[in-house]
Amino acid sequence: EAGVAQSPRYKIIEKRQSVAFWCNPISGHATLYWYQQILGQGPKLLIQFQNNGVVDDSQLPKDRFSAERLKGVDSTLKIQPAKLEDSAVYLCASSLDRSSYNEQFFGPGTRLTVL
Amino acid sequence: GQQVMQIPQYQHVQEGEDFTTYCNSSTTLSNIQWYKQRPGGHPVFLIQLVKSGEVKKQKRLTFQFGEAKKNSSLHITATQTTDVGTYFCAAPNTGNQFYFGTGTSLTVIP
Numbered sequence: 735e736a737g738v739a740q741s742p743r744y745k746i747i748e749k750r751q752s753v754a755f756w757c758n759p760i761s762g763h764a765t766l767y768w769y770q771q772i773l774g775q776g777p778k779l780l781i782q783f784q785n786n787g788v789v790d791d792s793q794l795p796k797d798r799f800s801a802e803r804l805k806g807v808d809s810t811l812k813i814q815p816a817k818l819e820d821s822a823v824y825l826c827a828s829s830l831d832r833s834s835y836n837e838q839f840f841g842p843g844t845r846l847t848v849l
Numbered sequence: 850g851q852q853v854m855q856i857p858q859y860q861h862v863q864e865g866e867d868f869t870t871y872c873n874s875s876t877t878l879s880n881i882q883w884y885k886q887r888p889g890g891h892p893v894f895l896i897q898l899v900k901s902g903e904v905k906k907q908k909r910l911t912f913q914f915g916e917a918k919k920n921s922s923l924h925i926t927a928t929q930t931t932d933v934g935t936y937f938c939a940a941p942n943t944g945n946q947f948y949f950g951t952g953t954s955l956t957v958i959p
Contacts, residue, residue: 767947769949775951775952776855776937776939776949776950776951776952777892777937777949778949779946779947779948782946789944789945789946790944790946792946825891825892827892832945833945834879834880834941834945834947835880835897835899837882837894837897838882838892838894838947839894840891840892840893841891842890842891843891
């Protein structure tokens with residue numbers, strides 16, 4: 735079974751530039767998560783989708799971050815414009831559904847460096 | 850929002866010594882999950898605890914859920930170099946959004 739795919743793996747941009755990350759979850763997984771992991775910290779949930787609908791985006795900085803999952807499969811996360819403090823690893827995860835009793839499967843992440 | 854505190858932040862042990870990390874919540878949890886993240890890797894699910902006082906074992910790893918379902922621990926017996934990594938607990942809030950602890954970074958000295 736293929737795992738969660740993410741691209742790119744690494745991205746270096748200058749502040750005020752835009753960047754987009756892509757995630758393809760495990761086939762059949764209805765719930766998709768985007769996390770931000772700053773060095774030395776635990777993953778912080780940014781947004782959670784159930785199929786193509788947003789379940790929670792309370793911790794997403796909506797003035798600069800946006801995400802979509804239009805067809806309920808793959809998803810993109812965008813930052814526009816980027817700030818220095820956005821430097822982090824962006825992890826995508828998926829689970830069968832939104833039940834808290836399901837394990838989450840994480841992708842390899844995208845390491846973003848903002849200069 | 851939900852907060853899960855985890856201690857210690859770092860732990861260095863000699864190979865063969867035991868290791869324990871603790872996770873504490875101010876509110877009662879429905880369940881708690883543990884993940885391991887190797888250096889440069891991504892979190893990988895280890896186990897889930899649901900019942901009050903539950904104890905689960907995976908080879909040298911022992912996981913416990915407190916009687917009040919507000920705390921949990923992960924204990925590794927006789928650590929090996931393959932145990933190196935950061936161990937996270939994660940728990941859902943009432944809306945099923947997961948909050949991860951700050952993690953305990955384990956270094957095993959051969």
